[in-house]
Amino acid sequence: MPATPDKPTDPTAVGDTGLLDALQHEVAVFARRAEQTRLGGVGQVRNSMDRAAYLLLNRLDKEGPMGVKALAASMGIDSSTVTRQVAPLVDTGLVKRTSHPEDGRAVVLQLSPRGLARLEEVRASRRQLMAELTQDWKPEEREAFCSLLTRFNRALSARQAAHCAAQQDTSPAS
Template sequence: MPTPSDMSTHSDTALLDALQHQVAVFARRAEQSRLGGVGQARNSMDRAAYLLLNRLDQEGPMGVKALACGMGIDSSTVTRQVAPLVDAGLVDRATHPEDGRAVVLELSERGRARLEEVRASRRALMAMVTEKWTDEERDAFTALLTRFNTSLAEITALAPGGPAPS
């Protein structure tokens, strides 16, 4: 596998330095704001809870192992992060329909309503942030950020001890 120095020319170095700096700034700003949206729901759900609820909403009920694998994190981490969501009534534990010994996690009605409230708040924030952008700029940014995250997940998965891609 080529090293970053093998892949860069002098002009690439400046561009890659600018890119890594902007990613670092973005990460800091995202943590400061937690990209939590606007209004009453602002910062009312942490990133881990949002991502877990979102995955259950998009993919349906699943076991801890499948959820962990899909998110690229350890099963023990999922178990620890899901516990308060179960306690809050946002996630239900149910018996697996084909294997009565196995447990599946599913989004509760309360969880679905709460997730939609947070999504609406976050959509409002994204609308504010990109309000002066054209539709084409929003589309391009979303496509490129998705591609960036996918590539980062793939590279991370290749690293020794790295998580599986999400």
């Protein structure tokens, strides 16, 4: 089906090429600045935390204790990745392994009190940073930015999930 002015088939044809170039540049700058902030280049060094650790602790706090497979599925990553990322969190006492309440043979990961305290410390630091960076924004601007960033992240997540599904469909059976 040929492209029409209303329905282009090429996603890069949507909008102004200059705007898309500016958007991809700003996303790249954002990613770099976010990483610098996480590493303590901006903000409080004592409250920096590895991105994977923050996301895992946050997920356990919001969704409660769960097994490795459930945690991996809820985060859209591989179980082996979760296992590797959780190990240092268990070693440092931020996460504890417990028996599943209904099946004592199964292991469940749970945020420890120390992990919750550390997560709250990091959240408070990040909240303060967000407040400083957006102090001259109107509340509706903060809400719009958060909404658009959430939408952008969901689109990235959906694209990644589709890409992984397509790779599984084309991989040879073992």
